[in-house]
Amino acid sequence: MATSGEAIARLLAEAGWQPEQLARRLNECAERHGRTERLHPKTPYKWKRGDVPRSPWPALTTALLSEQLQRTISLDELGWPDEGFEAAPASAGLDLPWSSTGALRAAEVVNESEGMMHRRMFLTLLGSALTSPAHEWLIAQPPTDIASTAGRHLSGEVVDHLDAVTASLRRMDDHLGSGHTLGLVRQHLSVVVGALRERSYTDTVGQRLHATAGELLRLAGWLSFDDGHHTQAQRFWIAGLYQANAAGDRGLGANILGFMSCQAKDLGQLRQAVTLAETARASYPAASPKVATILDLRAAEAYANNRAETDTRRALDNAFGRFTDSRPEHGDPDWSYWINEAQAHAQAGYCFVKLEDWPRARDHLRTALRLQGNEYTREGALRNALLATTYVRQEQPELDKALALGDQAVQTLTGQVTSARCIKHVRNLVGALAPYRRTPAVRQFCQDAKDLIAA
Template identity: 85%
Template sequence: MAPSGEAITHLLGEVGWQPEQLARRLNECAERHGRSERLHLKTPYKWKKGDVPRSPWPSLTMALLSEQLQRTITLDELGWPDDGFEALPASAGLELPWSPAGALQAAEVVNESEGMMHRRMFLTLLGSALTSPAHEWLITPPSRAAASTTGRPLSPEVVDHLDAVTASLRRMDDHLGSGQTLGLVRQHLSTVVGVLRDRRYADSVGRRLHATAGELLRLAGWLSFDNGHHSQAQRFWIAGLYQAHAAGDRGLGANILGFMSCQAKDLGQLRQSITLAETARASYPATSPKVSTILDLRAAEAYANNRSVTDTRRALDSAFDRLTDTRPDHGDPDWSYWVNEAQAHAQAGYCYVKLEDWSRAREHLRAALRLQSNEYTREGALRNALLATTYVQQAQPDLDKALALGDQAVQTLTGQVTSARCIKHVRNLVGALGPYRRTPAVRAFCQDAKDLIAT
């Protein structure tokens, strides 16, 4: 074991980073894993001189350097003692049978109390590890019967009540955001898991219960992702795939893959984002136009981030075409309620922002804002921030319009809803306004946004 100063100096040289770069990447890594701690940019210089970092920086450094160098770096190699954290991939504990029993265990594993997890750190899945659960879900044969023969009998009406609570939580998220809703979702998930485990029910009721648990796990993953906790989101979504399989619900599973694709693009995993989006589209039997629209929009986002203009436009055209298709006799899944013309325009606007086609982006985002029923929501804040960005980035910037829209987004995110994902777009807007900081109105807006961005 080399002295710690020599080891970290050697590894930094191998990866090509200065100490300040290591500190920045570690702060990003901490944020990605839901940690609140942050490093001063000069601190790693002390490590090069032999100082031993405090927890959780040894485990985070080990994980980050292993990721960069594509080999396992240990604390022993770094010359640092164990800091008490167990660093595990987000899929840890979820290598389970694709059966109702495996699905139940997966839900119990990911919904364990936070007190049991405070010394455990889950590392965000990247590369092929991101798409592996999707592939397993896709190729696994249909699940066996989901009935239970132990405990007191359960009537289908109870599932109706559980689903009504789930629907309320979905809509609560629209108005409160991720920060205030996740705890309630986890509590309700615990109730559903308890019913799955302890009651007696027929196969049809069991499949409905697994679908309910799967949708709650999908929602918990979305709330975690929206709040910037990527590894936690991945754990919920993988467990959700187990539930979708046990329920025999291809639409639910495809929807989860769509959300995983959305996260992958935010993580810079662009090829994996496309793979997940196309797997979702290919796996769904297209029985609901709304669900098909959702999956097409996810694919469009993935292609837009990869700067594939033709594929983006093709996916958007398909989404708008499907949105007007006749509704099926059996109805659409309740979780697809959010897809409407306003949302389709909003996501098309996002795609064209990524493609830097400012006029088309503005056309769609204006339509989305015109059609939305309530501007003081997370989606309203996101649309305002994106539209503001188009006014800054166009050939002749219109700062007055950009600042008015930016102010609206900041007010909503400060007083109405919480969303780390939307705050990131406000941060991007502030960055785009950088060249105009000498303008008093721009300087005032950036100052107003400062506290929000700091969160």
């Protein structure tokens, strides 16, 4: 029987990886899943000599090798002991019927206790697995019977109150960030799920409850994504698609796909980002100009990351064109409140940063900052960091302007809001400033940003 060292050596050879490549991929995987542990590039050489890795590396190693070799690699095959830590895909437990019962179960599964979540390591969906839930939602038929006869009657007025709390949580996120809000969202989701399970209601009220649960799952996914927990975000969003289908709400489902597209581009899954964004646009009947604008901007971001300039510009033109159609009879959903001209310019600025068109990026980002006023929000910090980057990356850098904007971003993210996603853009700014580290002001800014980035 092969020793553990022989087993890992054989599997690495089959995968075509050197130990350093395995270490790099494991570190990327750990970061993607919110883990703080990191491997030294030479550590897998010790495994080849028979050393047994500590948690979470056995579970991550079997998952990565299984994905690379397209077959299941177990701890037994590697000769490593069971660490009591299960690795499972983000979709685990969510292969459910597209019915009201399936939707309720999906919400319960992803909102289970933290203890249950801690004993399992859910692995981020990549490649075709990332777009599979979108395709299932697209072809699913909304259930026809949503009513419940369990427990005391629940009226539409109660759903109004539940929705008011949801709206408050959305706005709390704008000003406090993901780290302070997710726990409250999960508590409120538990209340809504309890109502779905334990109360009686009509079809209409049932659809509204599922829509409320779906928006809370969308928000929980966004907060998780903004905080760097990609797998948790995917689980919330998949469950949200079940709610959107049960509610018969194509706008809600399309919006969730838009957020999944945003995450896909951050994970480097650029083709999947386009697929998700275009699936969202194709699935939505464009009843609300605001919602259609959101979906156009998601598509623009996906195309910009693919360096597809023509498609990016076309999507941006569509988005800005919709602002002329703001008639009140469209009935824009409450969750679309955040899309306004400032946000549209900010997302356009991001697109042109990705296309390395610094003058256009700067024009849009300046407009976004002017329109937002003096609010110290997460989005303001992001806009400052992106605008600062344009001044560094242009042909003739203007470091004073870049550092002033960078300081504002750091101050907001240090004292006002929390956002791992925005901190990543500050890290990118520090990287862009690296050639100028001998300049005292640049060196001071990088030092000031160091604690924020490390946190």
